[in-house]
Amino acid sequence: MYKEYWGLEEFPFENTPNPKFLYHSKEHEEALFRLLYVVEQKKGAAMLTGIFGCGKTVLGRALLNQLNKNIYRVAxxxxxxxKSVELLRSIARQLGVTELSEKLNEMSADTFLQRIEEVLVNxxxxxxxxLVIIDEAxxxxxxxIxxxxRLLLNFQTEDRFLLTLILMGQSELMEKVRKHKPFAQRIALGYHLSPFDLQDTKKYIEHRLEVAGSKxxxxxxxxxxEVVFQNSGGIxxxxxxxxxxxxxxxxxxxVSVIDDNTVQDVIASLGV
Ligand SMILES: Nc1ncnc2c1ncn2[C@@H]1O[C@H](COP(=O)(O)OP(=O)(O)OP(=O)(O)O)[C@@H](O)[C@H]1O
Ligand SMILES: [Mg+2]
Incomplete structure (x- = not known):
């Protein structure tokens, strides 16, 4: 609709986790770097937390884009x-456990774990x-669960884990994990994403406009x-x-530029 008017090839502010638009703030860059480290160095498990809408899912996509598709098997x-057995079933299915589907519905958690171990060894x-990624964890x-x-992470050879597990979720995830000490201990690395500051908000807006083709x-x-920042909290x-x-x-x-009056009006009309 407004694309031609603003000289854009695509809509710049779509709320979809499209890694093409990824703005590498210092924090997003650090988070991606750490996740890649855990995956490539086979460190076992990592946890990425942050307030809703701060970019966890899009970082997960960006991570997958950096991995060689011929090497990584991903769920x-x-x-x-x-329920726990449903989660294992879903992981097993995505990792290519070849049991017939009627059977999959009857299998116990133990059987799923066995099958998954076979896949990991193969x-x-x-x-x-x-690699197993659990978003919204x-x-x-x-x-x-x-x-x-934890049992999945027990599948190891003498010197390495047979799978990498990445948990992503809102801040409460930290509390939940902390309560499960044996599992928490196995998380090699965690990272908490914060919202942008004013400077990053400005660069983020410009970056997305540029990727969308703006001259x-x-x-x-x-x-x-400034008004966008105040009203978005940098999310x-x-x-x-x-x-x-x-x-x-x-x-x-x-109008030819977006000024603070336009943004104020929009915020008033959004009413949230
Ligand atoms: N660094 C970034 N660069 C470009 N776009 C981003 C960035 N961070 C977040 N976004 C955009 O913001 C929106 C929300 O991001 P995302 O869905 O990844 O958040 P989330 O942390 O997974 O949220 P939730 O907790 O609700 O699942 C998406 O449209 C995403 O593309
Ligand atoms: Mg998300």
Missing amino acids: IINNPYL NFRDGKET HMIRDDD FEEL NPQLFTDEAV PRRINQICDMSLLSGFNNN
């Missing part, structure tokens, strides 16, 4: 609001690596960026919402 769980033998309710994840990524005045998802609506409103009103 991604997006809905850990599951992957290892074939020179493949196995703060939603895990079933305490048995942490015990089963003039300073479409938002400094005062406008990227919220920044996206406000900026998207601001571009739409600027287009409707035929």
